[in-house]
Amino acid sequence: MRLALIPKTSEFYELFGEAGANALEIAKKAETRFGEYPNASVTQADVKELEHVGDRLTAEIIQTLNTHYVTPFDREDIYELATRLDDVVDHIEHACDLLELYSVQSPSRQALEQCRILVAATELLAAALAQLKSRQGVQERLVEVKRLEDEGDRVVRDAIAALFHDPRIDPLIVIRWKDIYEALEDALDACETAANVVANIVVKNA
Numbered sequence: 001m002r003l004a005l006i007p008k009t010s011e012f013y014e015l016f017g018e019a020g021a022n023a024l025e026i027a028k029k030a031e032t033r034f035g036e037y038p039n040a041s042v043t044q045a046d047v048k049e050l051e052h053v054g055d056r057l058t059a060e061i062i063q064t065l066n067t068h069y070v071t072p073f074d075r076e077d078i079y080e081l082a083t084r085l086d087d088v089v090d091h092i093e094h095a096c097d098l099l100e101l102y103s104v105q106s107p108s109r110q111a112l113e114q115c116r117i118l119v120a121a122t123e124l125l126a127a128a129l130a131q132l133k134s135r136q137g138v139q140e141r142l143v144e145v146k147r148l149e150d151e152g153d154r155v156v157r158d159a160i161a162a163l164f165h166d167p168r169i170d171p172l173i174v175i176r177w178k179d180i181y182e183a184l185e186d187a188l189d190a191c192e193t194a195a196n197v198v199a200n201i202v203v204k205n206a
Contacts, residue, residue, distance in 0.1 A: 020129030054089035110159035
């Protein structure tokens, strides 16, 4: 494997920008899928395709890392950010997949609220990644991601509590929705984790 000795650090920023945009796109697809389910204009195949795009971008970032001697920031931070962004996409795809796997009849109000928050968080994360090179407005966006994650925590707690408040609910339905709520929460948690990595990069390279 040949290392590139001439710095081409812009490649990393471009790839992270693409990964952020892809995370936002899959979050929007998930919001549409949940909102319209079961007659959604967005299929699971559409969501899966974006998950494959995320896998490709992650592999491309790591390949670029392995073939470049000079990097714009620490190599371990590049690898960490790439894998954390991949986690965001994977969790979103998994949450959407559970709709069909569990034969959900219609979306719940809480799941739709989780999707709304997830889109807002990924939009901020994507914007921060797009400005990673200039650092302009990055920290402010990352702080807002944390606020949204806290809001998401409240929504998922209330959603799961509601499942157990009504003894008439079929236990299987409780299990299914609990899994879906937690999968959406995992995606939002992954957004916050990725945002924390970006914040660390900005601080270390200020």
